[in-house]
Structures are given as C-alpha cells and as structure tokens.
Amino acid sequence: MDWDLSAQPPIVQKMADIALQGYEIALGWLLSPAAWTQFALLIVAYLAAVVLARRIRPTLLRLFTPPADSASFLARMRRWLLLTVPLLLPVLAYVFAAIGEQVTRSAFGTGTVIAFGKGLFLFLAARILVRDILTDPFLKLLGRYVLLPVVALYAVGLLDPLTERLNATMISLGNISFSVMTLLRGVIVGALLFWFGRWSNDQSAAYISKQEEMRPATRQLAAKAAELLIFGFAFILLMNILGVPLTSLAVLGGAIGVGLGFGLQKIASNYISGVILLLEGQATVGDYVELDSGQAGTIVKTTARAMILETFDGRWIVVPNEDFITTRIINYSDQGSANRLEVAFSVSYDTDINLIPDIVAKAVATHPGVLSKPEEPDVELRGFGDSGIDFCVEFWVSGIDDGKNKYASDVLFLIWNVLKEHNIEIPYPHRVVELRNAPAAE
Known part of the structure; x- marks a missing residue:
C-alpha cells in the first residue's frame, strides 16, 4: 500500500504507520507456515486440555471433598484445594501451549503466535483465581489491580519493555536514588509480606490460646513473642528484597537509642514492665484488680504499653504497665480463686x-x-x-x-x-421518749 499522507496531521501519519505495521505483521502471519502451525498447535493444546480436564476433574473432586462434619486442618486444606479445581483447564492449556512453543521455536525459530496464546491461557487462570478462589478482601484487591494487569502485559509482550523503562526511571531523595520499579516492587512485596505476617500471627495466636496447660500469662507472652518474631522476620526479608543493607540501619538504631535515653523513657519502662508482668503472671486478662487510687475493674486487654481495665459500669481505664510494678495493686483474681x-x-x-x-x-x-x-x-x-x-x-x-x-x-x-x-424476729430500733415537766393527766 502506498498512500500519500503528507498533507495529513502528524498524529494521523503516526497512526497510519502503526496500522500499516500491524497489517504487514498480520499478513506475514497469514502467509507464514510457522504461524499456521502455531495456530494449529494452540487449538490442539486447548482441545487436549479440555479432554484431560474432563477425565481428571471427577477424580480431583472426589479426592478434595472432605466429610461434611470434619473441621481438621487436613479437611480445611482439602476444601481450599477444592476451590482450585476450576484452574485445571487453563493451567493444562498453558502447559500444552508451552510444550508447543518449544516445538515451533525448534522447528521454525519463532513462537510469537503460540506465546501470545500461552499468555492468554495464563490470564484466564489469573482471572479465575481472583474472581472465584481468593476470598480475602486485601488479596482480591491486590489481584484485581496488580496481578491481572501484570499478566495482561505479559500476554501481549509488553511486560519486559515496561519493566526496563521503570528500572531506568530513577527517583532521587537527597543522597538516595532508587528506580520506580524498586519502589513498586517494595510496595507490593511489603504489602504481601505484612499481610502474610498478620495471617501467621492470627494463626499462631489462635493455636497458643488453645494450649490450656499453659498459664494465661505464659500464653500471652508466647503470643507476643511470636508476633515480634513474625513481623521482625518480615521486615528483615523486605529489606533484603529491596537491597537495603542491614548495616545501614545502625544509624537508625542509634537514633532510637538516643530517643529512649531522652523522650521515650516512659515508653521503654512500660514495655519492660509489661514483659515482667507476663513473665511473673501477677496480673493477666480476666483478673479483677483494685488500683492504689481506689479504682477497680477487670483486665480485658494487655498491650505493650498499658493494661486496659473495664469497670462494671462499662468504662475503660488505661493503666500504664509501670504502675503495676511500682504501686500497690490488689488482685482479687477473678479467675477461679x-x-x-x-x-x-x-x-x-x-x-x-x-x-x-x-x-x-x-x-x-x-x-x-x-x-x-x-x-x-x-x-x-x-x-x-x-x-x-x-x-x-x-x-x-x-x-x-x-x-x-x-x-x-x-x-x-x-x-x-x-x-x-423459724419465727425469729429481725429487730428494728425502739425509742422511749420521756417528757419532763409535763402537766399531770387529770
């Protein structure tokens, strides 16, 4: 095609060039035996996936369906695997398409068409995962606005060029420079890590709370220690992923130490007092205590800084942990004593x-x-x-x-x-009134 577009605006000329390139690529595919072979292999891969999925699906449903009244860990795992059965068809199609891509690249030295089809199967699998399998609101949001766009870019072959462009775009904050890609990766990975940390903390806290042979204070201490370990590990892992050396945190540690020496003494004292209370078990959730000031209530929550007391009229009293160490506290121990x-x-x-x-x-x-x-x-x-x-x-x-x-x-x-x-009288006060200098009765 030879059209004279010199009199047209630049944007029209640019769009015409893009359309012409697309036309030439499509024409090359239509006339290329390699392209027809790839189209045929895509169809074969999809049909093979359909046939194999129909044969495997009943077995998987029978294998992953637990008894209705079972609540064990294995039963919960089988129920989760049961939700993944709809992924069977697109995953099998992706695997067969990947095998076909290796064949076409070996035979013709190209696999553009079948690579696009493979990416399309992967996008369908990601869509099913986000729409039907993920139930957590945060993961569903992350899948809708992060996973699906990334897989779509991969399917059309734009993921690598976009990644290179984001890596080349730098952001400078004083003496610190980092790429946009590093920032995005840190935000996404950090969100996933701390979501996983929260989930792991909830699971560990639920498991520890079921250990009835442990004292309540010991259970709380174990739960707080597990929480500290989980989120500490998540933070260190995030720093390694972002490429931030841990030695650079020494300055931050020194600043925190100075802050503790000056303005954060009370916070540090309350935190250490809370650990001592948990270790000694002097006061724990459920105990009814009376403070030195005369206020009294039931401990309903313990934090790193304070104990939360609830009075019988529904009010909450926040008592610093340090007060439980340095002042007189009467513990009525409403825990069975x-x-x-x-x-x-x-x-x-x-x-x-x-x-x-x-x-x-x-x-x-x-x-x-x-x-x-x-x-x-x-x-x-x-x-x-x-x-x-x-x-x-x-x-x-x-x-x-x-x-x-x-x-x-x-x-x-x-x-x-x-x-x-028993006809026993409960007395009440009696008074005899004597009037002096009263007139004599006639």
Whole structure:
C-alpha cells in the first residue's frame, strides 16, 4: 500500500504507520507456515486440555471433598484445594501451549503466535483465581489491580519493555536514588509480606490460646513473642528484597537509642514492665484488680504499653504497665480463686441464739455460688447491740461480689427467709421518749 499522507496531521501519519505495521505483521502471519502451525498447535493444546480436564476433574473432586462434619486442618486444606479445581483447564492449556512453543521455536525459530496464546491461557487462570478462589478482601484487591494487569502485559509482550523503562526511571531523595520499579516492587512485596505476617500471627495466636496447660500469662507472652518474631522476620526479608543493607540501619538504631535515653523513657519502662508482668503472671486478662487510687475493674486487654481495665459500669481505664510494678495493686483474681465474704445481720433479744449458727449456715450453704472449701459457711456472734443481737456469716465464693455476682444480696435473702421460717424476729430500733415537766393527766 502506498498512500500519500503528507498533507495529513502528524498524529494521523503516526497512526497510519502503526496500522500499516500491524497489517504487514498480520499478513506475514497469514502467509507464514510457522504461524499456521502455531495456530494449529494452540487449538490442539486447548482441545487436549479440555479432554484431560474432563477425565481428571471427577477424580480431583472426589479426592478434595472432605466429610461434611470434619473441621481438621487436613479437611480445611482439602476444601481450599477444592476451590482450585476450576484452574485445571487453563493451567493444562498453558502447559500444552508451552510444550508447543518449544516445538515451533525448534522447528521454525519463532513462537510469537503460540506465546501470545500461552499468555492468554495464563490470564484466564489469573482471572479465575481472583474472581472465584481468593476470598480475602486485601488479596482480591491486590489481584484485581496488580496481578491481572501484570499478566495482561505479559500476554501481549509488553511486560519486559515496561519493566526496563521503570528500572531506568530513577527517583532521587537527597543522597538516595532508587528506580520506580524498586519502589513498586517494595510496595507490593511489603504489602504481601505484612499481610502474610498478620495471617501467621492470627494463626499462631489462635493455636497458643488453645494450649490450656499453659498459664494465661505464659500464653500471652508466647503470643507476643511470636508476633515480634513474625513481623521482625518480615521486615528483615523486605529489606533484603529491596537491597537495603542491614548495616545501614545502625544509624537508625542509634537514633532510637538516643530517643529512649531522652523522650521515650516512659515508653521503654512500660514495655519492660509489661514483659515482667507476663513473665511473673501477677496480673493477666480476666483478673479483677483494685488500683492504689481506689479504682477497680477487670483486665480485658494487655498491650505493650498499658493494661486496659473495664469497670462494671462499662468504662475503660488505661493503666500504664509501670504502675503495676511500682504501686500497690490488689488482685482479687477473678479467675477461679476463692475469696471470703461476710454479711452482717441481727436478731431479737427474745431469740434463742444457740439456734442461729446452725440454721443460717445451712441456709447459706444452699447457694450454688458458695463453696465448701477451704471452709464451709460460718456464723459468728459479734456483739449485743442497742436493738438486737449482732451476728455475721462468713462464706467463701469463687469471684467477687459485684457485676454478674450478687452474693451478699442473695445471702441476705436466704437469711431473711430462714429466720421467717423459724419465727425469729429481725429487730428494728425502739425509742422511749420521756417528757419532763409535763402537766399531770387529770
């Protein structure tokens, strides 16, 4: 074709040149035996993949389908593999196309057409992976905006030229220079590494929390140590991938040391105090503690810097870990340890007080929260009051008398009922008023 486009705008001339080059390439493919051979091999590769996938698919479905009621690790792994069965067809087609490419390159010295078809099969596999297999929102987002564009560029043969261009484009920040490709690779790999670190941390924390033979404080310490190791390893691996020598971090370490010496003393103290608390087990999640200031609550969360206490009215108190080391803390240990409570009551002076200890102790012992060990309920005579005889019942319970537990109130109800059953009067104050210099009654 010989068209005179000299009078047309430059952009039109450029587009015409591109169209002409495409036409010549397409014409060369149509007239080339190598191109026809590659087209034929692509069709054969696809048909062979279809036939083989139909034969293998039932076996894979039977192999990867676990029992419906199974929840073991192997069962979860089989369910995940079951989701990958739709990848069978495009993966087999890609493998057969790769074999065909080697044949055509050996026979004709070229394999452009079949390489494009191979990339197309790979793109279909990536699309199925992102659309049907990945369930995590972050991985699905990464697959949609990173994996699919990269595979599409690979399929059309533009990935290598684009990579070279990005490697050649440099960004300078002071004395530091790096390529755009290094920046993109660092962002993508860093996101994947820290996602994997988060997933690994969740799995390890779930596994550690199931180890009932370990003390709660030991489980928390093990979980925090695993978290530190996982994310520390991810950071070191990312630095190696980016080509940043670890020796260059010495300056950063020195700066952190200076910061700890001046402005971060409290943070370092709280962090070390938190480690000591976990090692000694003095306070852990679930314990009910009372601070030196009089505030009290249940520990609901431990962090590197502080303990989080929740009061019975739903408020949260953030207490620095250092306070648990340097101040007086009363730990009521609402984790199954026993606490002794006492409830006072009075009876009338007309009562046979020898009956009181036995009937009240038996009544209090019927409460489901009252323990028989270390001691059964005990009734003591405390004194002779103005209006009645004062007694007190002591009993042991597991927990504290607040929040969901109403031990004192329940015991008072039991005492009231048992005294009424035995016709024992609970006294109330009586006053005799004497009027002096009052007129005599007629």
